[in-house]
Amino acid sequence: MTDMNETNLSTALPGQERYVAPLEETPLKAVDSIDESAPASSMWSDAWRTLRRNPLFIISGLLIIFIIFVALFPGVLTKQNPNYCNLDNSLDPSSAGHPFGFDLQGCDVYARVVYGTRTSLSVGVFATLLVVLLGTLIGAVAGFFGGWVDAVLSRLTDIFLALPILLGAIVVLQMFKTSDSIWKIILVMALFGWTSVARIARGAVLEAKNLEFNTASTALGSTPGRNLFRHILPNSLAPIIVVGTTSLATYIVLEATLSFLGVGLPTTTVSWGGDISHAQSILRTNPMVLFYPSAALAITVLAFIMMGDAVKDALDPKSRTA
Amino acid sequence: MTDVNTENKLEAMQRANGPLLEVKDLQVDFTTDEGHAVHAVRNSSFSVYPGQWVAIVGESGSGKSTSAMAVLGLLPGTGHVVGGSIKLDGQEISGLKQKDYDKLRGSKMGLVPQDPMSNLNPVWRIGSQVKEALVANNMDIDHEKRSEFAKALAGEGMELKGDDDETFLGSKELPELLATARQALVNIGKTGEDLDKTMAYFTEEWVPGSETRWRVADDLIKAGVADDDAWYLAKKYVIGSTMDDRIAGLLSEAGLPDAATRARQFPHEFSGGMRQRALIAIGLACRPELLIADEPTSALDVTVQKKILDHLHMLTDSLGTAVLFITHDLGLAAERAQHIVVMYKGQVVESGPSLEVLQHPQHPYTKRLVAAAPSLASQRIISVKEHGGDAKAVMEHTVNESSLENGEAIITVDHLTREFKLPRRKEMFKAVDDVSFSIKKGTTLAIVGESGSGKSTVANMVLKLLEPTSGTVTYAGKDISAFKGKELLDFRRHVQPVFQNPYGSLDPMYSIYRSIEEPLRIHGIGDKNSRTARVRELLDMVELPESVMSRYPNELSGGQRQRIAIARAMALDPDVIVCDEAVSALDVLVQDQVLRLLNDLQAEKGLSYLFITHDLAVVRQIADEVVVMQHGKLVEHATTDEVFDHPQMQYTRDLLDAIPGGKLQLGLD
Numbered sequence: 008m009t010d011m012n013e014t015n016l017s018t019a020l021p022g023q024e025r026y027v028a029p030l031e032e033t034p035l036k037a038v039d040s041i042d043e044s045a046p047a048s049s050m051w052s053d054a055w056r057t058l059r060r061n062p063l064f065i066i067s068g069l070l071i072i073f074i075i076f077v078a079l080f081p082g083v084l085t086k087q088n089p090n091y092c093n094l095d096n097s098l099d100p101s102s103a104g105h106p107f108g109f110d111l112q113g114c115d116v117y118a119r120v121v122y123g124t125r126t127s128l129s130v131g132v133f134a135t136l137l138v139v140l141l142g143t144l145i146g147a148v149a150g151f152f153g154g155w156v157d158a159v160l161s162r163l164t165d166i167f168l169a170l171p172i173l174l175g176a177i178v179v180l181q182m183f184k185t186s187d188s189i190w191k192i193i194l195v196m197a198l199f200g201w202t203s204v205a206r207i208a209r210g211a212v213l214e215a216k217n218l219e220f221n222t223a224s225t226a227l228g229s230t231p232g233r234n235l236f237r238h239i240l241p242n243s244l245a246p247i248i249v250v251g252t253t254s255l256a257t258y259i260v261l262e263a264t265l266s267f268l269g270v271g272l273p274t275t276t277v278s279w280g281g282d283i284s285h286a287q288s289i290l291r292t293n294p295m296v297l298f299y300p301s302a303a304l305a306i307t308v309l310a311f312i313m314m315g316d317a318v319k320d321a322l323d324p325k326s327r328t329a
Numbered sequence: 330m331t332d333v334n335t336e337n338k339l340e341a342m343q344r345a346n347g348p349l350l351e352v353k354d355l356q357v358d359f360t361t362d363e364g365h366a367v368h369a370v371r372n373s374s375f376s377v378y379p380g381q382w383v384a385i386v387g388e389s390g391s392g393k394s395t396s397a398m399a400v401l402g403l404l405p406g407t408g409h410v411v412g413g414s415i416k417l418d419g420q421e422i423s424g425l426k427q428k429d430y431d432k433l434r435g436s437k438m439g440l441v442p443q444d445p446m447s448n449l450n451p452v453w454r455i456g457s458q459v460k461e462a463l464v465a466n467n468m469d470i471d472h473e474k475r476s477e478f479a480k481a482l483a484g485e486g487m488e489l490k491g492d493d494d495e496t497f498l499g500s501k502e503l504p505e506l507l508a509t510a511r512q513a514l515v516n517i518g519k520t521g522e523d524l525d526k527t528m529a530y531f532t533e534e535w536v537p538g539s540e541t542r543w544r545v546a547d548d549l550i551k552a553g554v555a556d557d558d559a560w561y562l563a564k565k566y567v568i569g570s571t572m573d574d575r576i577a578g579l580l581s582e583a584g585l586p587d588a589a590t591r592a593r594q595f596p597h598e599f600s601g602g603m604r605q606r607a608l609i610a611i612g613l614a615c616r617p618e619l620l621i622a623d624e625p626t627s628a629l630d631v632t633v634q635k636k637i638l639d640h641l642h643m644l645t646d647s648l649g650t651a652v653l654f655i656t657h658d659l660g661l662a663a664e665r666a667q668h669i670v671v672m673y674k675g676q677v678v679e680s681g682p683s684l685e686v687l688q689h690p691q692h693p694y695t696k697r698l699v700a701a702a703p704s705l706a707s708q709r710i711i712s713v714k715e716h717g718g719d720a721k722a723v724m725e726h727t728v729n730e731s732s733l734e735n736g737e738a739i740i741t742v743d744h745l746t747r748e749f750k751l752p753r754r755k756e757m758f759k760a761v762d763d764v765s766f767s768i769k770k771g772t773t774l775a776i777v778g779e780s781g782s783g784k785s786t787v788a789n790m791v792l793k794l795l796e797p798t799s800g801t802v803t804y805a806g807k808d809i810s811a812f813k814g815k816e817l818l819d820f821r822r823h824v825q826p827v828f829q830n831p832y833g834s835l836d837p838m839y840s841i842y843r844s845i846e847e848p849l850r851i852h853g854i855g856d857k858n859s860r861t862a863r864v865r866e867l868l869d870m871v872e873l874p875e876s877v878m879s880r881y882p883n884e885l886s887g888g889q890r891q892r893i894a895i896a897r898a899m900a901l902d903p904d905v906i907v908c909d910e911a912v913s914a915l916d917v918l919v920q921d922q923v924l925r926l927l928n929d930l931q932a933e934k935g936l937s938y939l940f941i942t943h944d945l946a947v948v949r950q951i952a953d954e955v956v957v958m959q960h961g962k963l964v965e966h967a968t969t970d971e972v973f974d975h976p977q978m979q980y981t982r983d984l985l986d987a988i989p990g991g992k993l994q995l996g997l998d
Contacts, residue, residue, distance in 0.1 A: 020343055022351065022376040023668050025681035027691045035693050036674075038918045039888040041874060049881045050838060219833035226792050227848040227897070228821035241838045 050245075054321040061320065067313035074307055078125040087118035089277045098293055107299045110282070111289055116296055119277050120303050126278040127307060130193055131259040137197035138258075139251045142204025147243070149205070150212030151235050161209070164202050172199040173264065180270040187273045192265060196258050207250050211243030218242070245322040253315030256308040263304055279304045339380060342478060348376040349418060349651050350400065350619055356412035357392070357399050369395045369408065373677045375670045377619060377651050379478045382642070384654040384662035384683070386698070387672035388916040393655050394443075396672070397621050399423070400653070401438055402430040417619070435466040439617035439650075443624040445604035449596040455607050456592030459576045462614040471569035472496055473541050474616045478649045497570035497578065498545060500537035500589075506545070506566035507531060513554050513562060527552050536588075538578025542567040583610035584640040602633040609641055613650065620645060623655045630779040630943065631987035638665060657916065659702045660946075660990020663687045671695050687990075701921035702990070736769030739937050740791060740824075740905055745800035747786050760786045762961040763800070766954075768905070773931065773938040775952035775969075777945055777984065783961035788909045788941045792826050793817070804905075822852055825898035829910035831890035835882040841868075841893055842878040848900045867896040871926060888919030892926065899930065907939045912947060924951055946988050949973060957981050 019025065058064045077084060087105070092114035101108040107116035149160035176195045183191045215221070221234050229237070265271030266280025267287075274281060279300040286297035357370040370392040377383045387393040398404050400415055402425065415423040417437060422430070434440075442448040449458060463470060473495040498506070510531055514524055534540060534548060542563045549559035570578065573589070581588035583606040596604060605625060612620055622641070626634035642665065645652050656662050662669050663683045670680040671694070679692040690696045745764045748757035761783040768774045776784040789795040791802055793809050802809045804820060812820050825848075828834040835844050845864045849855060855863065865875055871892040882890055891911060898906050908927070912920040928951060930936055940951055948955055948969060955972045957965040957980065965978045976982045 019682060020340070020348075020376075020378055022348055023378070023680070023682075025685065026374075026677070026679065028676060028678040030693065035697070038697075038922050039886055041877065041885070041889060049840065050883075219828050219830050220836040222794060223826060223828055223834045223894070223897075224836075224847065226794060226821065226826040227901075228818050228851045229847075233851075238836050238838075242836065 057321040064317035070310035078128040087115040089118040089122040122277040130262040134196040134258040138200040142201040146205035146208025150209040168202040215242040256311035343378040350377040351416040354413035360407040382666040384666035391672040392675040439612035441612040441622040466615040470575040494543040499570040538570040538574030635987040738767035741767040772953040775940040778958035782958040825903040
């Protein structure tokens with residue numbers, strides 16, 4: 008050993024001589040020192056910072072605020088009564104106070120588009136809320152308890168997933184044709200829509216359950232139930248929120264589809280789907296009557312899908328394409 | 330060491346040829362999302378000569394892997410070389426297009442990547458993945474391709490008559506070759522045991538797809554066969570190999586037993602060590618002149634690491650391959666490489682012949698690194714506080730000696746067994762098999778073992794996170810299996826864990842304040858104000874500033890998180906802390922810091938530790954008693970000094986031998 012050491016000392020190869028960097032070039036820092044200047048960041052504040060800088064979020068956010076405003080205060084945008092229809096005005100073109108003209112029944116298209124917002128939005132929002140609640144509950148229970156509970160709930164999820172939501176909705180809604188409430192359509196959507204959220208919630212809970220901080224918490228004296236609510240669920244929320252935001256748009260479309268098919272909302276309720284359905288027969292002669300409610304629907308759906316994408320990027324940076 | 334002649338010849342050739350790889354003032358930048366440039370590597374220079382092992386040592390984030398990837402032209406994402414030069418064989422390669430790089434990679438430069446688990450494609454057979462390397466580089470599978478350098482070294486004393494002498498043996502001709510070789514041996518008068526021994530040697534050495542014609546001839550001549558006859562046989566029967574032979578040959582060179590069968594298996598059928606051997610075979614398949622090994626064994630157990638590196642050393646020596654060895658382990662680097670390059674924060678701070686750097690470190694960072702390296706440390710950390718600031722005066726850790734003998738046991742583990750059911754198997758798997766030991770108050774007992782030895786299972790049973798199949802754990806004289814409700818809560822209060830993964834054991838949604846406060850809240854201790862005061866006190870105890878209270882785990886480094894985890898464990902004033910690989914994921918300097926913290930806390934509060942680790946070197950720094958486990962069984966149990974100075978079992982001795990750099994003599998000044 009010492010021999011080799013000495014030969015090395017005398018005969019270092021060219022370019023491999025002993026080198027020590029001057030200290031001023033590489034000042035030593037204290038081991039593992041902390042940067043106290045940076046602002047604190049939780050997952051939510053990080054997500055918010057990402058969102059704020061995303062143009063997609065800003066555009067969709069403004070649109071959604073506008074849509075919510077219209078839904079809450081339709082009277083601000085139009086003084087017309089959407090249910091006041093005069094056959095005299097049937098298919099009249101746009102005029103002062105009636106920018107979109109009149110439909111076959113002589114109703115003001117602009118007023119109907121404005122008032123239809125509330126229906127579409129409330130169906131979308133409430134259906135999503137119900138779906139997320141139901142799905143998270145079932146998925147979390149399945150993922151957390153595992154074993155036979157998981158087996159039963161997962162098969163149940165599979166069964167519901169196998170039922171086409173449109174077909175199921177048509178069948179169920181036919182039975183309640185007489186009811187006027189928009190709640191029947193929301194409940195039907197929740198009944199057939201919880202499966203995707205349940206699957207994601209189950210996966211997220213399973214993943215969060217096996218993270219070490221749960222074991223750590225248990226060893227600190229925490230109970231399983233406390234772990235579920237304090238640690239596992241908060242850590243599983245992100246993917247659920249992402250699915251929720253994106254699926255909101257789907258439910259708005261579904262409501263329009265069902266109303267179009269005539270099994271959705273009663274004709275007395277102003278809705279975009281119903282109006283699109285009625286405009287269908289005069290599409291060739293008066294396409295604009297169909298265009299306005301369709302455009303409103305498309306913009307709303309687009310806004311929520313864009314919002315979903317932005318939220319997804321913020322909460323799950325891994326899914327972002329570089 | 331190889332004999333002096335070869336050594337001198339090697340050096341003369343290295344001097345004559347000049348460096349194989351020469352990196353000068355290399356600068357690598359990464360662009361962040363916001364468009365800032367982060368200087369990952371700055372002004373770094375190093376060189377590798379043919380046939381030489383050079384090690385780059387540094388902590389995570391020091392730029393060591395980035396430098397290696399820059400050489401390979403494989404910088405990830407937004408990284409790019411912005412300055413300096415990289416010369417391979419005198420030719421500048423830093424500005425090459427990817428297409429030109431493709432020609433260099435594989436045939437001139439090979440890579441053995443870090444993680445054997447993720448670097449093999451799980452849907453391809455091992456053999457196909459070796460084949461891919463051969464086919465992509467258009468390799469001649471009939472002939473060995475070796476550098477002039479290697480030929481000159483290895484062919485010493487043999488006259489090579491031409492390229493055909495480097496033809497591989499094929500599996501088809503092997504039986505006949507062996508039969509005629511036996512006949513030839515009989516003809517020259519070999520019989521009985523002598524004959525059998527020589528034939529056994531031939532059978533072992535003559536691997537199809539790896540053994541060349543001149544080696545066969547050489548073996549025959551050395552066994553006593555006349556030159557002409559030997560060459561006649563070699564020329565007649567060694568006439569080239571098939572692709573399958575070559576693949577098996579490469580795998581067997583990398584030290585994989587039964588390579589022909591193994592080549593048809595999938596990665597999941599391989600252990601970590603076997604996968605790493607397959608990756609070595611792939612890296613060397615096209616006989617590169619430079620092999621870049623990026624932490625090739627950091628995911629493996631120490632005994633496996635030693636075997637693999639020993640083999641790789643032998644292989645690269647015989648092929649004349651130069652190796653650029655990236656590692657975080659100073660001891661390992663010094664043991665394996667002739668030349669060491671120490672990197673810190675993207676810069677080379679010191680480089681030179683390995684022993685010299687290690688024995689006389691000059692840069693303060695290197696000094697710090699050498700002082701902290703557990704594999705080089707030779708005694709237990711002595712708490713400075715314990716000895717009134719004069720640690721050097723007390724050479725022996727005497728305080729705990731007496732408590733080890735007469736002390737009262739706080740945790741006793743008695744004939745502990747835990748079985749698990751394996752999927753698709755009838756018999757139960759015994760993860761822990763009849764283990765007994767006890768921890769005396771105020772001392773540290775370490776359980777050492779390789780992965781799968783059952784050491785963590787024991788820890789989980791001591792923490793009552795897992796119920797034993799049989800046997801008991803007693804805490805302060807009471808059997809913990811009976812604990813329920815209030816008693817269990819009380820037990821949890823006194824026995825606290827610190828887990829391995831500093832990234833996983835803190836809830837990412839909780840601020841540091843909430844994380845440390847959680848145990849106080851669970852146990853209903855104090856009101857809001859007193860809890861805040863306690864959290865402050867705890868942070869101070871682990872030497873972190875108060876300002877971290879409002880931060881989240883993702884903002885802290887691994888070592889800082891581990892200190893938070895320790896603060897959380899200390900919140901309830903426990904008697905026992907179970908550290909399950911608590912420092913394994915940390916860089917040496919940080920590891921050293923955390924170990925010292927644990928030690929100070931022990932001295933101050935009279936804590937008892939159960940310390941689970943795979944790293945015997947760490948044990949020496951922290952433990953008073955050691956339990957060695959293998960395959961779920963307790964192999965050896967003694968005081969730390971006993972185990973290190975007089976290991977009783979072969980397994981313990983193997984573990985001690987495998988500590989990298991353990992035998993290096995250090996004259997620290």
